[in-house]
Structures are given as structure tokens and as C-alpha cells.
Amino acid sequence: MGDIVVGTASWTDRTLLASGWYPASADTPEKRLAYYAKQFPIVEVDATYYGPPNEQTTKLWAQRTPDGFTFNIKAFSLLTGHPTKVSAIYKDLRPETDKKNVYPGDVPPQAYEEIWSRFLTALDPLAQAGKLGAVLFQFPPWFGIRRSNKDFMLEVAERCKPLRAVFELRNASWFEGANQTETLDFLRAHELPFVCVDMPQGHKSSVPPVVAATADLAVVRFHGHSDKWTSKDIHEKFGYEYSAKELAAWAPKLRDLSDKAGQVQVFMNNCYSDYAQRNASTLIDLLDSD
Incomplete structure (x- = not known):
């Protein structure tokens, strides 16, 4: 079996802080990150989707975690084609517009290139410390299968090198x-790691939980099965606690995936209260039980 690492998609969510998961002694951001890093070997940073990080912040993350700890970083929304708040863009690169949200086409080409450059450069402290796992590019629901989108994925992979x-x-x-085979074959041909998602089915935005290795790294993200998936309230949307039975059904799939990929990163993204942390601990125990 290859290497499977399990973590969560947040360590700072306000409902997590209110849940009592952290001991009273973990009363500062530094102590909370240190405590989290003792429980799990990896974390996904989702805040970077809403606003790009700065080097000082990533330097502190690197300093406050032990050797061998890994951060995955979610790409800034503008870099994945999502609507992005003008206020989230670097001040000196904000387009002159009355719009609250903008898309890549609303930003001058030179500014767009500079946003890419600054975002990736901000990850340098993590990369230099050997603590940067991968950069997650989660594309919008309207990003469908077509040649231009495949070309953009290749462009993204090239822009990120040597980052993953x-x-x-x-x-x-x-x-x-037949598109599924075409999609996976395309990813394999270019050694692009595929992110499998477990999420509510039956919605316009639903994709099936395809478990597949397309490179020497595979990622699995658990979004939960909330019956309020379409809610604008992010805690209602992701407020779902997996049962031990549900997670047990995933354990053999993850082991099989690790045989094929080599390394598997698993993230519980059901970030409400301490659901993700408790589910991640349960899944680790299940994977360790054999």
C-alpha cells in the first residue's frame, strides 16, 4: 500500500473554535496550529481561495509546524475563473470598475499575470521548508468538458511548476x-492529479465520486451529504457528520487508490463544529486497523 495522509480543510473555522475541540491552552492562532499539527500530518488552506496569502503568513505557517507537516493551498478564485471580489485583489492591481465581482477577463492582462506571479511567490516559504503539498484548482460548475478547458488545465500545470x-x-x-474515460485518459496522459470528491448527489452541481489515480498523487475531498447543499449558509452546506459506517466503506477504496497512485491526500471538508476533525480521526483509525 502507498502512503495515505488524512487531514481537514480548515483549522480556524469559528464553529470549530466554539466546539471545544481545541484545549483551553490553545488560545492563540500559533498554539492552535501547533495543536492541529500534532493531531494530523496535513491541512488544506481554503482561505487562500477568497484572498491570496502573503509571504509573511506562509512563513509563519512553516515556522509553527513540525518537520514533515504538509499544507495544500486552494488557488485564489480569480485563477480558477470564479467571480472574485474586487476588494480581494491586490490593491495596486485592482481594475477600475463599479462591479463588486470580476472575472479574469475583467482584469488587464499584465495585472492578471502579476496576480499569478504574486500568488505563487507567496507560497515560497512553504516550498522552501518542504511543507507545500499541492495547489488545489477547483474549477467552477460551468467549467465543462471541452478542448479550451483542457488546454487551460495544461496551462495551469505549467504555470505552477515546479509546484504541483x-x-x-x-x-x-x-x-x-464515454466522457469519463476521455477525462481520465487526458489527465493520465499529462500526469495531472485528479481530485475525487464525495458530495451530495442529485443537484445541478453534483459530480459522481469517481475514485481514480491519474498520476503519482491522488486527492480525495469529502464535502459531506448535507440535505441543505444549495444553502447560501456555508455551515448548512457543509454541516454533515459522516457515520463510522460511511467512512468504513471508503477505507478499502482509499487503500486501493494508494496502491495505484503511490500517495493519497484525504481532506474532510465538512467544516462545521468539529465534524471534520472527528471524522478525520475516525478515518485514520479505520485505515490503521488493518
């Missing part, structure tokens, strides 16, 4: 009928 980009597709067209 991993790809989460959220449009069902990639997986319909």
Missing part, C-alpha cells in the same frame, strides 16, 4: 458516458 497543481472538476459533463 491538482484538479477538481465540478461539472458533470466530464463524467457522463
Whole structure:
């Protein structure tokens, strides 16, 4: 079996802080990160989707965690084609517009290039410390299967080198009928790591939980099965606690995936209260039980 590491998609969520998961002694951001890093070997940083990080912050993350700890970074929304708040963009690169949200096409080409450069440069302290795992590119639901989107994924992978980009597709067209084989073959041909997601089914934004290795790294993200998936309230959307039975059904799939990929990163993204942390601990125990 290859290497499987399990963590969560947050360590700072306010409902987690209120849940009592952290001991009273972990009363500062520094102590909370240190405590988290004793429980899990990896974390996914989702805050970087809403606003790009700065080097001072990533330097502190590197300093406050032990050797061998890994951070995966979610790509800034503008770099994945999502609508992005103008206020989230670097001050000197903000487009002159009355719009609250902008897309890549609303930003001057030179500014767009500079945003890419600054985002990736901010990750240098983690990379230099050997603590940067991968950069998650989660594409919008309207990013469907077509040649231009495949070309953009190749462009993203090239831009990120030598950093590793991993790809989460959220449009069902990639997986319909023969498209699924075409999608996975494309990813394998270019050694692009595929991100499998477990999420509520039956919605317009639903994609199936395809478990597949397309490179020497595979990522699995657990979004939960909330019956309020379409809610604008992020805690209602992700407020789902997996049962031990549900997680036990995933353990053999993850082991099989690690045989094929070599390394598997697993993230519980059901970030409400301490659901993700408790589910991650349960899944680790299940994987260790054999």
C-alpha cells in the first residue's frame, strides 16, 4: 500500500473554535496550529481561495509546524475563473470598475499575470521548508468538458511548476458516458492529479465520486451529504457528520487508490463544529486497523 495522509480543510473555522475541540491552552492562532499539527500530518488552506496569502503568513505557517507537516493551498478564485471580489485583489492591481465581482477577463492582462506571479511567490516559504503539498484548482460548475478547458488545465500545470497543481472538476459533463474515460485518459496522459470528491448527489452541481489515480498523487475531498447543499449558509452546506459506517466503506477504496497512485491526500471538508476533525480521526483509525 502507498502512503495515505488524512487531514481537514480548515483549522480556524469559528464553529470549530466554539466546539471545544481545541484545549483551553490553545488560545492563540500559533498554539492552535501547533495543536492541529500534532493531531494530523496535513491541512488544506481554503482561505487562500477568497484572498491570496502573503509571504509573511506562509512563513509563519512553516515556522509553527513540525518537520514533515504538509499544507495544500486552494488557488485564489480569480485563477480558477470564479467571480472574485474586487476588494480581494491586490490593491495596486485592482481594475477600475463599479462591479463588486470580476472575472479574469475583467482584469488587464499584465495585472492578471502579476496576480499569478504574486500568488505563487507567496507560497515560497512553504516550498522552501518542504511543507507545500499541492495547489488545489477547483474549477467552477460551468467549467465543462471541452478542448479550451483542457488546454487551460495544461496551462495551469505549467504555470505552477515546479509546484504541483491538482484538479477538481465540478461539472458533470466530464463524467457522463464515454466522457469519463476521455477525462481520465487526458489527465493520465499529462500526469495531472485528479481530485475525487464525495458530495451530495442529485443537484445541478453534483459530480459522481469517481475514485481514480491519474498520476503519482491522488486527492480525495469529502464535502459531506448535507440535505441543505444549495444553502447560501456555508455551515448548512457543509454541516454533515459522516457515520463510522460511511467512512468504513471508503477505507478499502482509499487503500486501493494508494496502491495505484503511490500517495493519497484525504481532506474532510465538512467544516462545521468539529465534524471534520472527528471524522478525520475516525478515518485514520479505520485505515490503521488493518
